[in-house]
Amino acid sequence: MRSTVEEMQAARSAAQAYRHQPGSLQAAHVYAQLFVPVPDEAALAMGQDYLLQQMEQAAGLPCDLPGHPAALAGWMEGRTGEVARAYESYLKERQQGAPRRYFSGKAHALNFLRRVAPTKMVDGAWLYSAVKRWRDPLYRPLILTYLEELGDGDAAMNHVTLYRSLLAAHGCEHGPALSDEHYVQGAIQLGLAHHGEQFAAEVFGFNLGYEQLPLHLLITAYELNELGIDPYYFTLHVTIDNAASGHARKAAEAVAQAAAQASDTPAFMEGVRRGYLLNELGASTLGVIRSFSLQDEVVQVLTSKAPFGRMMHSDYCRIGGKTVNQWLEQPEGMARFLEEMQKANWITRGKEASQSRFWRLIDAAGGQMFGVFDGYEKQVIREWIEEGWSDGRRQPTFRALARGRENAAAEAPAVPAVALREVDLDALVADLAPGRHHIVPGLEATRLYSQRYRRACVA
Incomplete structure (x- = not known):
């Protein structure tokens, strides 16, 4: 249970013995190498090196974590109270007519879902190593939290399959x-x-930070529902992360219990602090939301399509003095292309999209460009065309449109029922890995592990 300075130095030396590239490791590369069913030795060494690199980067960040484990419960309750008051204030603002705080429209919200997908696709992954420690009661809170992140083997509740289904429902599979x-x-x-x-x-520290209920989770769920997007993935986290008996409470209690039994409590708590601060790195939720520009996004959509549309159009039509093929030969000119389509009345901004010839080509059944753009891309184009226009009707929420909806993960593969029997938990661990737990063998292994482990806990 110790995480001493000497252990950190030894780990750093081991990692430095295998350098994968000059300078800092790239997160996307590390992610791609580790998010596979079975990472190889080189990928594992890279992952270790990357962790050390990130811990060094986070070391100087401000930290609100109390130094003594006995203060964690009060700290957690205080944070929860602040979030509750802030959310109450948000709701009052909305009831008094304030606009959405986060998302300007549905395209903005879908853009957010796509950009946070790398994190959501590995939801709970930091706890995977705990399932190997099932004989140690100190790891019980972490194991139970991980099993809940995996839906206890139920595809309809596995967080990764839930998020995949959410993306698929809106044509956002290809990020x-x-x-x-x-x-x-x-x-x-x-x-x-x-x-x-x-x-x-x-791990204890990272879990403590990640499982605290943030304000942005509550607001995100509220506004997704308003925009007709299923908020269940987010509302699920609101409920299971609660500070009364949920993951937030378990995380704080787990740290306190482990610290009490550590041979060097100050060293253990320093490790907790290192893990806790790792939550502060990378693109933040609010940063991702604020980075969205509808104008920039519609240009990017056309730019990404340009290489595939070259020489696919006839030359009888000219826009701004050029054929469509000539425009597409220069993807960097898509902003100008959009301007010229407006001048030529192919696009009429500020009115219902159906009044624009370009929209009818890509949306109407039988349209010459039907199927070229996926669901997300069409939402971006539609909102850009209609910007400033409204038919005056209130948009129904997701829940209003889907009373009695089926679970968001209904499209996930069914898992055959397995009779409860004595199993070897160690033999199941590999299939509970982040790159495997959401496919059928992993779901079945999770069900068996959960059944056996939970039964052993109450035996």
């Missing part, structure tokens, strides 16, 4: 090219997943 910052949190979580035995205190 955009993202900056390295968007992969930092996912890479950290995958690094902890595969090196949690070495960084035990850091």
